[in-house]
Amino acid sequence: MALNRLSALALLLTATTALPAAAAELVVVESSAPALAPGQVLDSEAALSLPAGSRLVLVSAEGATINLQGPFSGKPGNGAGGGSGGVAQSLASLLSARDSDTASLGAVRAASSAQPLPRPWLVDASQSGHGCLQAGAAPVLWRAATAATDLTLAPADRAWTATTPWPAGAQDLALPADVPFADGATYLFDMDGKSSAVTLHVAPEAVKGDRMLAAWMLAKGCERQAQALGKQLAGK
Template structure:
């Protein structure tokens, strides 16, 4: 899932509130020959040497920003760097610039074009989101229990509240709509609480397998300035 790099809406101090004693980085994404050595969720001490080979790309959450490491080379996370503005996990992301690909407006919107596991916040109502808002469609939600609920999605609307008649349960939901022949398959993973710190939130998304939300988290997190 790709997201805008524009200013974040409702910016708060979620990243900046991390304690100074948090002397470890968290691997968020890795690709290349060394990917198995640095899987998402791995904790890396500031003093540890990260050994990367040619073709390696590792994204690490370090204190209050993300850092992208590109091999070959040996890297340590302890070096002080400048960071961008704070990130608010509960807020909405900034407006899309012209020419950019639309992306979900927040971590907690369910992108109906993306199959996979979706983490659900206990204090945020589930909302559906579609990249293309032109045209009215009928959305059919097939539940794990075998029932199907149909709701109307109005023209010009990209958001739709999850219907109250469809309880969230374990198992796979199939979402299909007018003109879509390949249903989106979604499973929900409930979070007991939304962690206040970015590392805790990222760890929860990784643990639950909520990949689309983790990608959105990475794309909208502050990045280190040169």
């Protein structure tokens, strides 16, 4: 009887280890392949082919970033053809690469001197770069200063302009929901005699969970927002 139980257990373990890895959802962040668009959801275990010269960036629910370069044929979940890592690893790699980039030393110093964002979904209107927005939510701008000023904003082609007061003592400024912001477009912010250009990215609905959001922010260049979200994760 004991032998039969051991044999049954061995068969169960063999069957369990032989099971294929569970498929997971991967979200397209960037793609130069015509058949794949940002926000599209892929099966990590489904076969994928990329033509030569194409590039694909994916994020997983665990916060891993997968970079694939064409030609590629295989399962994207294997991470073949590119690097992958968690949010903490991605942040560390980002900071290391930034510190070693002597060609853009001025940009490094400017970025390192910027104050950390108190919350993840804030776009610094005083710094040029990238800003990440929640889908369906009105943008909330942020600044380090607290003096009263006027903010003028416009798209890069200056098709329209708008001016709004930024009250004294307020670092946050919620913009009206009817301000026409477009995903991937660049906007100009002018205040206190200084100008900045910020490219805005709207999070796809398929990007869910803090870890996936942080990885998506990193891939879009919203490093300080990803760092703010990472601090929230660390505090949980």
